[in-house]
Amino acid sequence: MIRFTNVSKRYEGGFEALNDVSFHLTPGEIAFVTGHSGAGKSTLMKLIALIERPTNGQVIVNGQNLAKLGRRAIPFHRRNIGVIFQDHQLLFDRTVFDNVALPLVIAGYGQAETAKRVRAALDKVGLLSKEKAYPISLSGGEQQRVGIARAVVNRPALLLADEPTGNLDPEMSWEVMKIFREFNEVGVTVLIASHNIEIIRRMQCRVLRLDHGRYIGEIPAARGLA
Amino acid sequence: MSDPRMNRHKTRREQGDPAGRSGATTGRGGASASLGNFFTLHAQALIATLGQLSRRPFSTSMTVAVIGIALALPAGLYVLLNNAERMISGWEGGNQISLFLKTGVNESRAQQLAEALRRQPGIASIDYISRDNALDEFRRLSGFGDALDALNDNPLPSVLVVHLKKDMTDPALIEQLLGKLRNRPEVDIAQLDMQWVKRLFALMAMVQRGVLVLASLLGLAVLLVVGNTIRLAIQSRRDEIVITKLIGATDAFIRRPFLYSGAWYGLGGGILALLLVQFSLYVLQQPVHNLALLYNSSFALYGLDIVTAAVLLGSGALLGLFGSWLAVGRHLKDIEPN
Numbered sequence: 001m002i003r004f005t006n007v008s009k010r011y012e013g014g015f016e017a018l019n020d021v022s023f024h025l026t027p028g029e030i031a032f033v034t035g036h037s038g039a040g041k042s043t044l045m046k047l048i049a050l051i052e053r054p055t056n057g058q059v060i061v062n063g064q065n066l067a068k069l070g071r072r073a074i075p076f077h078r079r080n081i082g083v084i085f086q087d088h089q090l091l092f093d094r095t096v097f098d099n100v101a102l103p104l105v106i107a108g109y110g111q112a113e114t115a116k117r118v119r120a121a122l123d124k125v126g127l128l129s130k131e132k133a134y135p136i137s138l139s140g141g142e143q144q145r146v147g148i149a150r151a152v153v154n155r156p157a158l159l160l161a162d163e164p165t166g167n168l169d170p171e172m173s174w175e176v177m178k179i180f181r182e183f184n185e186v187g188v189t190v191l192i193a194s195h196n197i198e199i200i201r202r203m204q205c206r207v208l209r210l211d212h213g214r215y216i217g218e219i220p221a222a223r224g225l226a
Numbered sequence: 227m228s229d230p231r232m233n234r235h236k237t238r239r240e241q242g243d244p245a246g247r248s249g250a251t252t253g254r255g256g257a258s259a260s261l262g263n264f265f266t267l268h269a270q271a272l273i274a275t276l277g278q279l280s281r282r283p284f285s286t287s288m289t290v291a292v293i294g295i296a297l298a299l300p301a302g303l304y305v306l307l308n309n310a311e312r313m314i315s316g317w318e319g320g321n322q323i324s325l326f327l328k329t330g331v332n333e334s335r336a337q338q339l340a341e342a343l344r345r346q347p348g349i350a351s352i353d354y355i356s357r358d359n360a361l362d363e364f365r366r367l368s369g370f371g372d373a374l375d376a377l378n379d380n381p382l383p384s385v386l387v388v389h390l391k392k393d394m395t396d397p398a399l400i401e402q403l404l405g406k407l408r409n410r411p412e413v414d415i416a417q418l419d420m421q422w423v424k425r426l427f428a429l430m431a432m433v434q435r436g437v438l439v440l441a442s443l444l445g446l447a448v449l450l451v452v453g454n455t456i457r458l459a460i461q462s463r464r465d466e467i468v469i470t471k472l473i474g475a476t477d478a479f480i481r482r483p484f485l486y487s488g489a490w491y492g493l494g495g496g497i498l499a500l501l502l503v504q505f506s507l508y509v510l511q512q513p514v515h516n517l518a519l520l521y522n523s524s525f526a527l528y529g530l531d532i533v534t535a536a537v538l539l540g541s542g543a544l545l546g547l548f549g550s551w552l553a554v555g556r557h558l559k560d561i562e563p564n
Contacts, residue, residue: 046564049472051472051562051563051564052564072476072477075471075474075475075476075477075479076474076476077474078471078472078473078474079473079474083472083473085472089468089469089472090469091465091466091469102469102470102473103473103474105270106470106473106474106475106476106479107263107474108263108264108266108267109263110266150473151473154474
């Protein structure tokens with residue numbers, strides 16, 4: 001599903017965020033990317049969503065070599081990926097329903113189909129009763145779940161989550177992780193960037209480790225961090 | 227950003243989607259579904275932008291007012307010019323020469339002369355105005371009727387008005403004819419009447435050109451007003467643009483509401499301009515009517531006809547669309563998620 005081959009990313013000004021990173025994530029897997037802050041987790045996520053382009057190396061997502069996608073193809077690439085952000089990136093002047101519906105509106109779905117899918121997505125994250133609320137009136141955990149509903153409403157094959165529990169207390173973090181696990185169980189590939197050791201240990205899944213932009217190996221599933 | 231554009235259009239279709247989910251995930255169905263999407267997206271943007279504008283009535287009406295006034299100026303001048311043209315179009319029927327006959331020439335001599343001249347080449351027709359008729363006309367039109375009463379005699383000569391043929395436009399030929407007529411023994415003065423009308427037409431052509439220049443300048447002003455308004459709108463919705471780009475919005479999807487906003491502004495300005503022009507004409511109607519009565523004319527102001535009104539509204543909307551297109555092209559590219 002995701003294959004990095006000798007990928008490096010150097011930002012303008014010389015900062016090297018990723019250095020010769022190679023790994024492979026098969027379809028249907030769930031994995032963490034971990035490392036201290038500045039290790040390159042976010043950059044790795046950005047390369048997959050084509051928010052950034054690598055300086056060197058090859059990124060293949062869903063069988064597609066991203067280097068071959070031009071500017072115009074980027075939106076269609078992103079529609080195949082559900083992205084969840086640490087700061088939720090919700091639109092605060094729209095209701096929960098409208099926020100979740102946005103990917104479907106962008107793709108041009110009709111109203112009936114949109115309403116059906118939005119309610120299904122909100123039901124999955126347990127927020128069906130809040131569809132008419134505005135994000136500002138929700139707790140941090142609820143906002144994050146709205147973000148998740150928006151990421152999955154288009155039924156993407158791949159979910160990326162960048163520090164999804166960064167602003168949540170342990171209990172809410174665990175709730176969010178359980179939702180990711182449920183999606184993974186129905187075949188969605190999930191990649192979560194996190195440095196929340198507690199959560200990673202509890203999830204017991206594959207962990208990719210980055211340090212100063214270098215890939216320093218992985219901890220296999222079912223063992224967690226020692 | 228590195229951008230290998232090779233095969234950019236082919237890649238998606240050819241490579242397909244190995245996960246077999248492309249139908250559900252990309253929302254790209256068959257041709258008919260795409261067409262349906264297209265109209266759905268446009269209708270949504272059209273209505274949504276109108277809603278957005280109506281939620282900010284003050285700033286929206288300010289922008290619309292500026293555009294309306296800018297469009298009303300050239301439109302109003304155009305209407306006035308049109309009316310002026312209509313007013314003098316009755317005088318346009320070619321040149322005419324007035325022959326003021328000597329006082330000793332009686333009516334039958336004058337009629338004979340008219341008969342003789344009618345057969346001359348270059349002359350279309352001849353009107354005879356007798357001394358009495360001339361007096362009547364003078365009394366009626368000049369406003370000096372009372373002064374005439376103080377005179378014992380009719381001081382006016384009889385006049386032959388010589389209408390030239392339409393193809394008599396060569397000044398040399400006209401001059402030649404004028405000389406011939408002047409040399410007739412019955413003729414006191416021969417005068418070419420249309421010189422001043424020609425000057426008037428030349429003046430009108432100049433004013434017309436001036437209106438065109440003014441319209442271009444004000445059209446440019448509308449472009450700038452709309453462009454600036456849309457630029458501010460783009461800046462204030464920067465976060466929203468970034469988020470929608472992150473979840474897969476195409477440039478066209480992001481551009482669309484701004485373009486429609488621009489078109490709405492322009493159309494609103496056009497409607498306002500139409501109302502301003504019609505209102506101004508209504509205000510002018512009575513004084514013009516009074517003035518026309520003083521000149522013994524039934525002239526009345528014409529308003530904007532349907533075609534001109536449609537052109538005004540259409541050009542308003544197009545200017546708005548084009549103005550926002552300029553702003554969008556310049557400012558939307560800079561906004562990328564990072």
